[in-house]
Amino acid sequence: MICTLYSHQIGFEKIVETIQSTYPKAAVEISTQAESQTAEVEIKGGFLSSGSKFTIQYRQREEPSYQIPDTDNCSLTGNLRGLYGYVDSLPSKNEKIKTLFLRKIETLNSEFSISQEKGQTKDLKELIQKLAADFDAVLFVQPKTIISKSDGQHFLDRNLDLLLDTDGHCDVESLEVKINSIYYDKQPAEITEQQKKWKADSEKILEERAVKINKYLPFIEAEEEVELRTPQEIATRICILAMTNLVAFSSISNEEAAAYLQNYNLWDFVTPDEKDFLANPTEQKKSSESWKCECIWVLMYALNKIEDLGFPDVLCSLNDIPEQDYPVGPHKDPNDFINSNFNARSKDEILALNDLYYRLDWACVDARINGEEMTEVHPGVVYERHYALNWLINYGGADWDDVTCDT
Incomplete structure (x- = not known):
């Protein structure tokens, strides 16, 4: 896996449309499971180049919001609680950014992971950068990938700059926390x-x-x-x-x-x-x-x-x-x-x-x-x-x- 993007925004269709505009000749296969959707993207090779394949797996909270309630049993919500605890436990050389990062985690509604399955996909870094910007995402990144900024697991902001690593390093001076107005001041409610x-x-x-x-x-x-x-x-x-x-x-x-x-x-x-x-x-x-x-x-x-x-x-x-x-x-x-x-x-x-x-x-x-x-x-x-x-x-x-x- 290259990275996982987390966003306040939701919309698997928007991801697929971005893939199709970036790779108009690629074969895109969509599948839906109980709690997730997957886009499998295969790009044929040319005379002097081999083909490649990558996947994007997407899921979202059952009830999008701007906070993480303790009573929500959605699997992604549970994962976000764990993410919050993990980030909270990390050291930080910029407490202001870490505090904003924790606040942003509370607002997250969707998660989509990107994996290179075969070969090396041309312009994949550019695709990730576009998705990160379009979704105002934060990224959890593995080391030694096309977008890595640290030797261990770490987080990047929407511009693919280092947000936080396990040693507390941070290369950004600001982090926006945006909340969709339809969720603001809307208290989580049980489904009727x-x-x-x-x-x-x-x-x-x-x-x-x-x-x-x-x-x-x-x-x-x-x-x-x-x-x-x-x-x-x-x-x-x-x-x-x-x-x-x-x-x-x-x-x-x-x-x-x-x-x-x-x-x-x-x-x-x-x-x-x-x-x-x-x-x-x-x-x-x-x-x-x-x-x-x-x-x-x-x-x-x-x-x-x-x-x-x-x-x-x-x-x-x-x-x-x-x-x-x-x-x-x-x-x-x-x-x-x-x-x-x-x-x-x-x-x-x-x-x-x-x-x-x-x-x-x-x-x-x-x-x-x-x-x-x-x-x-x-x-x-x-x-x-x-x-x-x-x-x-x-x-x-x-x-x-x-x-x-x-x-």
């Missing part, structure tokens, strides 16, 4: 029976549909941790999406859409990306924006204007929404729709759906990383619906343009 039910129900649906299941995926947030968007917020977003969608399908011009939104006092709710689209709706932008049909479909479902969301193996049809229920159109004031009395769906219903699409999206990403065709569901439909659901539950507190679909 409702969260367990959402996960179990989702996995049952996936199993029935022959969709790959990752048992290692954590639970989504508990109901008491989530504040849904209000019906008025949802309705306003539907109206704006409906107008940009009409432009995407060339049903109206961008000027007409902008004038409509301005005339009905909705322009202030149009996002920067949407204003950019309406200012210059190229064919490429139209193609991307047309996918927002699926977002409209989800949001209309959230307001109980659609009875059945349907499984994401086919595209939705907005034509199935009764004309009287659709919020925009000639001589229609969208504010009538926005100010309606909605019988919106419950938080439990929305979170159950969010759990399902979270797991469906993981399966789609996994298939894409492995170069496999996803036939059980439509990946584009899954992504757009997951996007809308994450916005509905205020995932990460993100505005519409900034929603992420982490898996």
